[in-house]
Amino acid sequence: MEMIRVEDVRPNDLTPNVVGFWGLVSQSLAGMAPTCDVVAFMTAGAAFALVALPLSYLWAFGLMFIEVNTLYHLSKNRAGAGGYYSYVSSGLGPGAALVTGFMVSFYQVFSMAGIPVYVGGVFLPGLAHHVGLTLPSWFWIVAVLFFIGVPWMLGIMGIGPSIRVLATTSLTEIIFLIAASLIIITRAHSGHPFKPFHVGKVGYKGVARGMIFAITSFIGIGSHASLGEET
Template identity: 25%
Template sequence: MSAAFMGPAVSMYFNTGYAAGFAGAAMPISFAISLVIAIILAKTIGEFSKVAPSAGAFYVFASKGIGPRSGFLSGWLMFIGYSLLEPAEEALFGTTASSLLKSGLGIDIPWYVISLLAWAFVLMLSCIGAKQSMKMTMILFAGEVGVLLVLCCIVLAKGGHDGIHFEVFSPAMSPSGFSGIALGMIYGMLSFVGFESATTLAEEVKNPKRNVYYALIGSTLLVGCIYIFATFTVVNGFGLKNMDKLASDASPFVTMATQFGNTTLVTLIALAGLSSILAVTIGVNNAIARVIYVMGREKVLPSALGKLNARFHTPTNAIMFQSAVALVLLLLMGFAVGPSNTYGYLGAILTLGIIPVYMMASVGYVLYQKSQSNVRKHPFKNLILPIISSLLLLIPLSASFYPVPEFPYNILPFIVIVYAIIGIIVAKRLERDPERFKRVGEILGDAGSEVNA
């Protein structure tokens, strides 16, 4: 579940270009540092899930360690993280499919037509129940990763664009120094978003103290190694001096398949990318609609959103509400800044929202272990590692403020800050009813628990 939610194919196909725009040929460093952070976080969160196994995940982690208000804010930020993924992915699906149809078959269909078709398909599938389709995405996941790795092996076996260069792991290859690598980490961390989703099943699996822990570590390490291998390959495939081409390429892996492979490989790469986007979109829609449904059922939102469809037993009203919000964002952003930038900007916003959640979980873990007098017993596990992960997460956060990035990346962090302030205001009002306040936080923090259900 964690590996599928990260979506290795879609992450590598599209996040590499954005990361290269900041880090240049040093992009693999951005992903390598992101992997180190993700592994430490996976270990910390896995350890936390041993002592606090719960479907509430980050809400519970922050609440137990720091306090209920921090727990609520964690859930609040996780909610925007998951909810922005749907319009981002649908915009990406539209522009990618449109480009491929035009270049491959000479068929010119506007991106928004294809995006709307994808949106309608996801809406229909969610309304009738997506359990079987989500099982299918697990099979597609294996196929997508297989195709990706085959292409990477072919590119490296043929010597890349002008040889194989290991200096891509040198910070000197970044055009703007470490600040470029740090900004590239925003898309590195975006590629790992979802590694934590296995924690939400802690109440439903056998021996959660063991199995959830190893699921987090194993999936994060596996996918992270794929990321480093793929980023190393794509930089060498384009050539160290062609990072501007990589940054502006809507489908860099399709470009590499065209140059180093054949028609069959190009087709497989294209289909793998599109299916990966669609799979993530379906999962995200299900997850967010479930949260909206529960909030309607608890009368936090209008009660009509908390009703099930009599025929399909799915939260149709909640699904339609989430789909309507996604449609508005898709069209407004898509026509205002273009579909590719819609993915890039929304992806950056949701990552900047989720990074503080990871930090609160780490700090919460330390404080919780301190309250249990366990820090002195295991200082490396219960103090040093969580602090290291929090400090490393400050790298992409600080780079979002200084040196001041170009517009509009300079304003994206402030969008998250405004959203967080609204969350604090909502939390203060809900605190008047402690039981309701706790329940709302649990619901928000449970956003990813039904991604593959």
């Protein structure tokens, strides 16, 4: 494979070899937002699947593996900044790709609008109230501006600094989730560790409903697709 030198890149081109393997992993983790999934989607899915929620996630993982495997094979031949647009365009044509591009754009816009509002206006004030703290009424405005402003500034700085920050924050997030999970597991003292992997009284209908939220937890796993030219 011919190596492309940075000095050979034209001014309007993306610089290759900027993002490595762990950078792509960090981007996917950040796109999925696992801590947000625990707070929002796992709690919602548990309302339907109850104790069988791990089974819902196991089924969702199997389904989402098909998507990830598809992205893997497509990226071997269609690596570009177009991401999903490039993939769909090569298979179904520009019309379908245009619709896909708008769908991805709408998803990103609504995510950027909804997640900061939820975290800054609902989750953090609720957490503060739980530990006995009272936040000022304007706190959510500052929080929303922070959660929108920092990613915007990183985007202006370029892909390199963005990926480095994502790698650090994603690693911190995963360490926190693993540690919290181990603490919960050790304190639960469950006498039936495999019970969550049985359908139980909720039936397949309850597990399937929980699976809807489990699938939502995996959304964003393909957010690295548009980094093909910079990998």
